[in-house]
Amino acid sequence: MTKTNDPTPGDRRTEVRPANQRGAARLAAVQALYQLELGGGDIVSVVSEFEAFRLGKELDGVEYRQADAAWFRDIVAGVVGEQRTIDPLVHTALVEDWPLKRVDATLRAILRCGTYELLRRPDVPGKVIITEYIDVARAFFTDDEPKLVNGVLDRLAHEIRPDEFPAEAAR
Numbered sequence: 001m002t003k004t005n006d007p008t009p010g011d012r013r014t015e016v017r018p019a020n021q022r023g024a025a026r027l028a029a030v031q032a033l034y035q036l037e038l039g040g041g042d043i044v045s046v047v048s049e050f051e052a053f054r055l056g057k058e059l060d061g062v063e064y065r066q067a068d069a070a071w072f073r074d075i076v077a078g079v080v081g082e083q084r085t086i087d088p089l090v091h092t093a094l095v096e097d098w099p100l101k102r103v104d105a106t107l108r109a110i111l112r113c114g115t116y117e118l119l120r121r122p123d124v125p126g127k128v129i130i131t132e133y134i135d136v137a138r139a140f141f142t143d144d145e146p147k148l149v150n151g152v153l154d155r156l157a158h159e160i161r162p163d164e165f166p167a168e169a170a171r
Helices: 011-015 021-039 043-053 069-081 083-093 105-120 126-140 145-160
Strands: none
Touching (some): 021 043, 021 105, 021 126, 069 083, 083 105, 083 145, 105 126, 105 145, 126 145
C-alpha cells in the first residue's frame, strides 16, 4: 500500500476528478476524522479549526478547496456520533482476515464516512456516494485502496439500500 505520510492529498490530485463543494467537504471530513483519531482533541475544536483555517483557505502551502461547511459538519458529527453502528458494518464488509482495526487510519476514515452517508443520507444516490469516496481514496492512495473502498461500500450499499441495489445486481 502506498500512501502519503499525512492525510493531505499529494501531487496526484491532478489525476483525480475536480471536487465540487460536497466532494471537498467529504475530503475534509476524512482529514478531520483522521486528525481526531490520531491527534486526539475534541470534535468541536477540530471542526472549528477546519472551518476557520482550511475550508477554502491556504495552510502551509496547501490550498484547500471551498467546501460545503454544513455537509462537512454533518459527516464528521455523524461518523463520531454513530461510530458504534458504523464500525461493525464496515468490519463485516471487510475480508474475514482483515479486521477494521488493521486498516490504515485514513482508509478507515474514508470507509466510515461512506458508510455514514449510505446510512443517513438517502437524498444522495448510493452510486454517487461510492464514486465520491473512491475519488477521495484516489487522492490519498496509489495502490489498490480505491478498489477496496469500492468493494466495501458496494457490499454495504446492497445491504443498507436494497431498493437502490437489488439482490440480482449483487456480486
